[in-house]
Amino acid sequence: MKVVVIGCTHAGTAAIVNTAKLYPEAEITVYERNDNISFLSCGIALYVGGMVKDPQGLFYSSPQQLAELGVHTKMLHEVVSVDTENGKLVARNLRTGEEFEDTYDKLIMTTGSWPIVPKFEGGELNNIVLSKNWNHSNAIIEKAEKARNIVVVGAGYIGVELVEAFQLNGKQVTLIDAEDRILSKYLDPEFTDATEKNLQDHGIRLALSEKVTRFEGENGNVSRVITTKGEYDADLVILCIGFRPNTDLLKDQVEMLENGAIIVDEYMRTSRDNVYAAGDSCAVFYNPTGQHAYIPLATNAVRMGTLVARNLVEPTVKYMGTQGTSGIKIYEDNIAGTGLTEIAAKEAGLDVEAVVINENYRPEFMPTHEPVKLKVVYEKETRRILGAQLMSKADLTQSINTISVCIQNHMKMEELAFIDFFFQPHYNKPWNFLNTAGLQALPLVPSRQPAHV
Structure with missing residues (x-):
């Protein structure tokens, strides 16, 4: 063969x-x-930020x-x-x-x-680079050493991770996106609002709801990014618009x-x-x-x-499909999501409801008990779980993998409420916060079931 x-x-x-x-x-x-x-391209920001010491890894x-x-x-x-x-x-x-x-x-x-690269006026100027492969990552690191003002175009995972890495390296950073929110494909406003504030509190300038119209330069090098609403100084521009x-x-x-x-x-x-x-x-x-x-x-x-x-010779193992489960760490915030956001579900024509909980992930008598924000989206009629998002300074992101399995198996909110999770004060409460989300979504009046004769 x-x-x-x-x-x-x-x-x-x-x-x-x-x-x-x-x-x-x-x-x-x-x-x-x-x-x-x-090449593990999702490690580019870690490499650029200096967290990865040996790039061969x-x-x-x-x-x-x-x-x-x-x-x-x-x-x-x-x-x-x-x-x-x-x-x-x-x-x-x-x-x-x-x-x-x-x-x-x-x-x-x-x-x-391959990255989406619109035909911008001035796009041929030097120091406008992509972020996809090994050669791109090396070019970014080399050019960033001499750059003071760095503009990242595209506020998806790669763009957000890069602006954090550049800010930690002492650069003046601007993040531009045509959408009105960062990470809009992955998270609802309850999460993106907090993350945007976090970025801004660290000195990162956000230019949202703005489209790049052209680049301007001096001596063949980019010096300014012009958008529909403003202009931004740039010694280096990284395009992360999508793929x-x-x-x-x-x-x-x-x-x-x-x-x-x-x-x-x-x-x-x-x-x-x-x-x-x-x-x-x-x-x-x-x-x-x-x-x-x-x-x-x-x-x-x-x-x-x-x-x-x-399955190359004969069909043997089926693909179970995906929930698009993903996660990101921005400064001290651990964020993860799976399935549909509430906004994406409604755009898809689904009639959905959502429950949002904010509680400490473990008992308050413990020395620390970081709060966790969890949102679960479900179909109104069937109560089938469609998606979830989580944010906490404690690393609780593995809980989103649990919700991914729930979506995979077409589980309902009632089942999430009563799934058997262990309890140990180091890790959680008697009602795990996933249970709590399910409990909050229960109807106030249980539907009557026919009595057994």
């Missing part, structure tokens, strides 16, 4: 390693257009390690076309420019995503969402025989809505990549 893998980051590495172990007789060839593989595999598994890894090789009808591809050696043809029995597409799936190779050959994300079934198969896909190039099955959605997360990628290998 001849297996070709295009792209080698989270999903690609998981697919390659597991394929090599499960099918030792397979001939596996990997095409990677970069000069490195398996951000790589969890290497061509040498794959070679030990019998994998042929072609670095700095870009696949320029794929013919899924005939099981062929054309690749280009980026060192020499040589192009050649290869064939496959099974094709695994793990080409990932799009990198799937042009399969355009018009497999089924995709409108944004180009490849649609796969529960066994990671595309609509074309013998072509599989995983990771940020794909749509995922989003359990809260029961529809495919584009949610590029490393956790989705490694699960999907592993499942590709498991």
